[in-house]
Amino acid sequence: MLLLYAACNFYCITRLSVTGDESNYYKYGINILKNEPQKKLANGVPVYNSQMPIVAINALTRAIPQLFNPALKHNSQQTLTDVTIGRIFSVISALLLACYVLVWSTKLYGRRGGFFSLTLYMLCPNILAHSQMVGTDVYSFLVCTATCYYAWQFNRSRQMKYLLLVSLALGIGQISKQSLLLLYPVVIGFLMLQVYQDKLLLREKIWILFRQTFIIAIISLLVINTGFLFNNTGKTLKEYHFISSKFKNLQQQFSFANAVPMPLPEPYVLGFDYVSFNAETPPGIDGLSSYGSGTFLGQAFTGQRIWYYYSICFLYKLPIPFLIIFFAAIAAYWINRKRSLFMHNEIFLLLPVAFIFVSFSLFNTMYLGIKNVLFLLPLLFIFCGSLVSNLLYYLKPKLFISITCTLLIWEGLSVASYFPHFLPYTNEFIYNKKDAFKIFGDANIYFQEGWILAKEYLDKHPDIQFEPQEPVHGKVMVSLEKYFDYWHDGKMKWLTNLHLEPVSHFDSQYLIFDVP
Template sequence: MSKSSSIIQYGLLGLIVAAAFILMFNASLKESATMDELAHIPSGYGYVKYLDYRLNPEHPPLIKALAAFPLLFQKLNFPVQNRYWQKDVNGQWAVGAQFLYESGNNADEIIQWSRLGPMLLTLLLAIFIYIWSKELIGRWWAFLPTFLFVFSPTVLAHGHYVTTDIGAALGIFIALYYFIKFLFKNSRRNLILAGLAFGVAQLMKFSAVLLIPFFVFLLTVFYISKVYHDWNETAPKARLKRFSFRAVRYVKNLFLIFLIGYLLVYAAYFVFTINYPIEKQKSDTEFILSSFSVEQLAEINVWMSGNKILRPFAEYLLGVLMVAQRSGGGNTGYFMGEVSASGWWYYFPAVFILKEPLPSLILIGLALLLSIWQILKSKSYKLKAVINYLGLHFAEFSMISFVVFYWAYSIKSPLNIGIRHILPTIPFIYILIASAFKKWINSGATVIKSLLVAVLIIWYVGETIFVAPNYLSYFNEIGGGTKNGYQYVVDSNYDWGQDLKRLKDWTDKNLPAGRQIAVDYFGGGNPKYYLGDKVEYWQSAKGNPKYEGIDWFAISINNLQGALGQLHPGQSRNPEDEYGWLKEFRNPYQPDAKAGTSIFIYKL
């Protein structure tokens, strides 16, 4: 590659990454804290400032700690003397509210500084996508998956929030990347990198635990393919010895990767539990796991938490068990006109079809059809062809397998709260798209096919620019567009509390002096902090605010859909919480105004 070509290549990558940062930063400036940020930001600050892990144990520390690192250089008041910190078990929400809004701090500055870490991790993932894609499909085709990733509304939305989802995507991506590199080149350097990347993934999000069975699966397939390839070249009497030794070596190396990874996990948890009193850690663990379904596991965890050597692992294990319990229990939410806590098996496929930009869906559909046609045409489903494919395209096979595996796990889980939970599969889907289209375009009629892809890419970017900065609420044309997406699903797909600052802007312009607005808000913001005396907290059971002399009412669409949606069999709701007075007064879905996309405003 010439020097000028290299300059163009990395210059273009730099421009793409810079554009993504500008789009995320601009969106962040306009948004209030989302629901999960209310817990994650103070938790991270507790880790890096006080080396204390008493808040938010159900998520690993790395994202939160990185987000809170810039806060160390500010003079902030943190409520360490408050009972929510001192006495409560995981008082994350109360501590978050006090830290951000009730301690004399500048909440917006804290939120913006905290979001820098996740944004940088998003950009790092984009660079890794380019690096791996370049190795697989070439330096120019590598721009296609990188471009799709950085201009994805879902990525731009969740890439700038202090949550674990973009971290999970990065951790899993680099873990798989270095694991595959080690399989093909068993050097000590690659072993250490694979182990460290695996450990980083575990410190990002607990769903990365799924890498353990997935790596076992990949290693098994890799071993079988190598045995098949070398079978005829090995003397019959030497086969048992050769392939047995190989199996032992593979198992030993996998064990070392896991060991290195969990040593990194131990080190991180060791640092962040230094000042977490061991007595409180044990009592907190015992309380949190008091209703855990597998009593023996809970007892082991409680015992470990009281051991000075094992307690870092105990805190990690506590998070794993909490996530397992929550995933199995589901979360009450609204989807397709229904309210349920038991989940829907078709939730993720449906939400993906509604929220992924239409040109991207077309690219995915065409890539899938092209791949199926190629398999049928070349008869690649025969055993010998499969083995040859694994030898030449094992990385591609790994990506396909992970997408299927992770989607199957997500579909089975009743925890249906957002498309963000399948974010770790998005980079792999985009790389697979690029690989399929490279083969198709190179097969002939290059100009026409390239024009088709170019049109779809321009359309894709247009979708993103048009919806900016409301990336979280983006819905494609199938979902009725961003304005109507709430009809299908809400929560972190549409309304996560991001529009409270826009409600403030609306009241500053439209609310008469001395008048109040009743607010039923969902999210990590604080209406009193932004609106002051203009706001009166409200709920359905309090009736029509007009009878209290309040002429305006605002409600988060997540709360409204939870009140109006049809109940799933077995689901209950107090009739007083169904906003009957609003339905009698007018059509709730025809507000007089909106703050952003997610807060509906009514003149009473």
């Protein structure tokens, strides 16, 4: 299964176009390898915001040949090839994550449960799509799962090596993706639960919790500083020049600590400042915004909070069979709760999901698709392994096999219909895929990665005109980016003003109209 999964991913990475985001991540990875981790501004706008040092791994495919040939120079086309090859490390990370899913689920629910969880992981179209790109997403999937796994192991064994692994994973998370900062309160919650369960005096519990937290803090600081190459570590708060309103306000509120050196590298701190600036800036302003003004449920993004955004993403972007399996797993677990050890096992899977999902739903205002919360899915796949033992407690094996095989075959066929291009996947709740744009006009289904495939389609259909900027008659293909005018350039306004319904589509990303 792992070999098949690897083969699928390695083939797909050669069929996808390099996106603008991938180029930026790759360039930042190269900067890290060149000892240049700084987060820069160009005309007052962040050049790098959410890019993190972990992407230096993807740039190794360029760095290693350069090591043996320092004079090596690549033109833009060769650099795009470098990015494509660099995707290999993302795929390797996805394969390593598959091992974590299999091992943890097997330890919890037996070999059948482990196999079931692994199958769900491998059939997830969203994990497939984002593990085929250069970026921080796939690393966040891996690090989040590893952190929770080692926290579970530490709770079970109380061995110091697992606390050190938790600390190391948390630190790596901070050089992988900024949203993994949310894992700290989750892990502290796990530690508090552990000392609460111990039969000790209160002062002993407090001392143990303090000692464990101190170890996590020290190791995290060491990993973060190492990742950012100790760049300007020790800079005082008053020496920072923040650009976001949030961080300027924080700087004023903590002015009493202005002279205190900060134990964090400057680019790590500025990364949060720049992301806050991007969140405060309305989308779609060319040269200022970090993302275009897509639409959601037919309404344009305006920077407002949409608390149900990620719930709708899960509803349409996750395969229906998985949704059935997940809710069945919850119901079966609840029915069998007297036989379970929730506070020792499943809390390490479900608490992170609940806390982080609610945090994103209530406080995030940058809507970049389901990818923002994908790092929670492996934990859900592992939890679904509990369905095997819980259902086998009530159902005959043959009936159970019939039901699960039917659901998995349904999911497999649904996902395979998108091969080799999984990012625009939507489930059968959107029956006609040319209508997917009415739900998602954003990075949920369009990320510029499908251009190679779209170009091949256009070559086979020479009668279709691609994004003509003047009014024409006949068939016209337009990307969602131009149809929704992400950057307000108005180049396809003549078409959108006609208010035509698309007659067809290509991978939901490119709409085809018949202009009378």
